[in-house]
Amino acid sequence: MADRVTVVGGGLAGCEAAWQLARCGIGVDLYEMRPVRMTEAHRTDRLAELVCSNSFRNASLETAVGCLKEEMRRLGSLVLTVAERTSVPAGACLAVDRHLFAAEVTRAIAEHPHVRLHRRELEALPDGVAIIATGPLTSPPLSAALERLCGAAHLYFYDAIAPIVARESIDMEIAYKASRYAKGGDDYINCPMTRETYYAFVDAVLAAEKVPAKQFERTVYFEGCMPIEEMARRGRDTLAFGPMRPVGLIDPRTGARPFAVVQLRQDDVEGRLFNMVGFQTKLTYPEQRRVLRMIPGLAAAEFVRLGSLHRNTFVDSPNVLMPTLQLRMARTTFLAGQIIGVEGYVESAAAGLLAGINAARLVAGAQLVTPPATTALGSLLAYVTHRGRRDFQPMNANYGLFPPIAGRGRGREKKLKLAERALADFDRWAEAEGVSGQLRPRMEARVLPAASP
Numbered sequence: 001m002a003d004r005v006t007v008v009g010g011g012l013a014g015c016e017a018a019w020q021l022a023r024c025g026i027g028v029d030l031y032e033m034r035p036v037r038m039t040e041a042h043r044t045d046r047l048a049e050l051v052c053s054n055s056f057r058n059a060s061l062e063t064a065v066g067c068l069k070e071e072m073r074r075l076g077s078l079v080l081t082v083a084e085r086t087s088v089p090a091g092a093c094l095a096v097d098r099h100l101f102a103a104e105v106t107r108a109i110a111e112h113p114h115v116r117l118h119r120r121e122l123e124a125l126p127d128g129v130a131i132i133a134t135g136p137l138t139s140p141p142l143s144a145a146l147e148r149l150c151g152a153a154h155l156y157f158y159d160a161i162a163p164i165v166a167r168e169s170i171d172m173e174i175a176y177k178a179s180r181y182a183k184g185g186d187d188y189i190n191c192p193m194t195r196e197t198y199y200a201f202v203d204a205v206l207a208a209e210k211v212p213a214k215q216f217e218r219t220v221y222f223e224g225c226m227p228i229e230e231m232a233r234r235g236r237d238t239l240a241f242g243p244m245r246p247v248g249l250i251d252p253r254t255g256a257r258p259f260a261v262v263q264l265r266q267d268d269v270e271g272r273l274f275n276m277v278g279f280q281t282k283l284t285y286p287e288q289r290r291v292l293r294m295i296p297g298l299a300a301a302e303f304v305r306l307g308s309l310h311r312n313t314f315v316d317s318p319n320v321l322m323p324t325l326q327l328r329m330a331r332t333t334f335l336a337g338q339i340i341g342v343e344g345y346v347e348s349a350a351a352g353l354l355a356g357i358n359a360a361r362l363v364a365g366a367q368l369v370t371p372p373a374t375t376a377l378g379s380l381l382a383y384v385t386h387r388g389r390r391d392f393q394p395m396n397a398n399y400g401l402f403p404p405i406a407g408r409g410r411g412r413e414k415k416l417k418l419a420e421r422a423l424a425d426f427d428r429w430a431e432a433e434g435v436s437g438q439l440r441p442r443m444e445a446r447v448l449p450a451a452s453p
């Protein structure tokens with residue numbers, strides 16, 4: 001096995017992966033195409049540039065993304081360390097000075113003696129052990145190479161995400177289970193609407209604030225999935241003839257067909273999460289929470305993911321990726337970051353962290369690892385790599401992905417219990433597998449010496 005690893009993409013995932021490898025004493029060739037070739041969203045030549053918000057989201061253990069950050073901290077994450085060092089006041093969130101953050105990550109990577117930084121676009125998949133972390137805006141030649149390797153059906157170029165709701169927050173006194181024309185059992189949850197509630201909902205959708213589409217995104221939106229607000233704009237009845245059509249969905253309580261219906265389809269094997277069928281949207285997040293809670297049965301809905309639409313290159317992970325982040329068809333090639341179908345800065349960096357650890361272990365001849373499904377990282381990877389999942393769409397860390405915990409408890413209390421279990425299991429796993437900071441040197445001893453910079 002070669003003693004160097006190629007990392008393609010110097011974003012959040014690629015930098016985290018390179019850092020983890022370099023810490024293990026492994027030589028890294030990191031390829032970043034900027035500034036020679038820019039993406040549509042990046043503006044600088046810095047590594048780990050944050051393309052939009054400067055927030056790494058909530059920092060408390062009451063949120064799964066807070067728990068994920070704590071797990072990353074325990075594994076010595078570069079992204080998290082630098083984020084904390086360059087943080088700016090942001091209430092319960094961890095937000096950073098984006099310029100300082102990117103500058104510090106760039107310096108840490110570029111000055112590391114085990115890393116060679118190449119400012120060049122890679123157009124083909126590299127030989128040897130490699131991590132592909134080229135993100136949602138992967139350059140077209142490399143996308144084509146991935147498409148050839150994985151199969152055209154397993155690479156996507158944009159996502160149209162419909163919101164996902166926690167099952168327990170749906171009011172089943174109002175919603176009912178049924179499939180259209182009773183075909184396929186009671187698989188769907190249906191939220192019935194009267195004429196009045198439907199038109200009030202459509203008016204609210206039309207009036208709600210939307211996230212403006214970036215120029216480069218406009219052409220991709222309407223090829224496939226159309227956002228609900230665009231359908232509503234085309235006519236007040238369009239939704240009732242589209243995703244909200246009520247045909248074949250008799251409400252058992254009234255014995256009649258509602259005027260319109262919002263359908264929710266099971267999204268996870270355990271039946272804890274339900275996605276809103278055909279409800280991809282670019283309403284702003286606060287507006288989604290407000291407007292979607294007007295739907296009968298969803299007044300107290302807990303959204304584990306909100307809707308969005310944007311250009312996004314990502315693979316069909318349930319079919320092509322192993323939980324260790326190796327490609328099933330090329331096991332010396334790892335994928336990391338948003339390209340695996342996780343959503344968000346923190347999730348992308350966390351995937352890079354695990355890919356770096358596993359690539360290091362592959363080089364060292366050690367067994368590859370995945371955190372348990374009770375942890376924030378483990379539950380996210382279990383979701384994205386769960387074999388057989390159809391209609392795969394990107395996901396961010398959320399407590400809905402965690403296996404339920406015994407005993408009662410709701411809301412904040414339940415979330416803190418999930419976090420407590422996650423961190424205890426995470427520590428046990430890290431200790432047993434030798435992936436914590438202290439245990440790492442055991443493995444380093446078996447790694448070939450790094451080439452000089």
Ligand SMILES: Cc1cc2nc3c(=O)[nH]c(=O)nc-3n(C[C@H](O)[C@H](O)[C@H](O)COP(=O)(O)OP(=O)(O)OC[C@H]3O[C@@H](n4cnc5c(N)ncnc54)[C@H](O)[C@@H]3O)c2cc1C
Nearest residue numbers: 009011012013033052053122134135139337338344345348
């Ligand atoms: C427009 C937009 C806005 C977003 N806003 C947010 C947000 O506000 N908050 C949030 O949490 N998430 C956001 N995301 C989602 C996601 O978290 C980020 O895109 C995140 O940066 C992904 O990390 P990454 O490392 O996978 O990819 P990136 O950070 O994009 O890094 C990939 C790197 O690979 C390089 N590259 C691409 N192709 C090649 C090649 N062939 N050869 C060499 N280098 C290559 C790129 O130049 C880039 O530097 C946004 C995504 C997009 C597209």
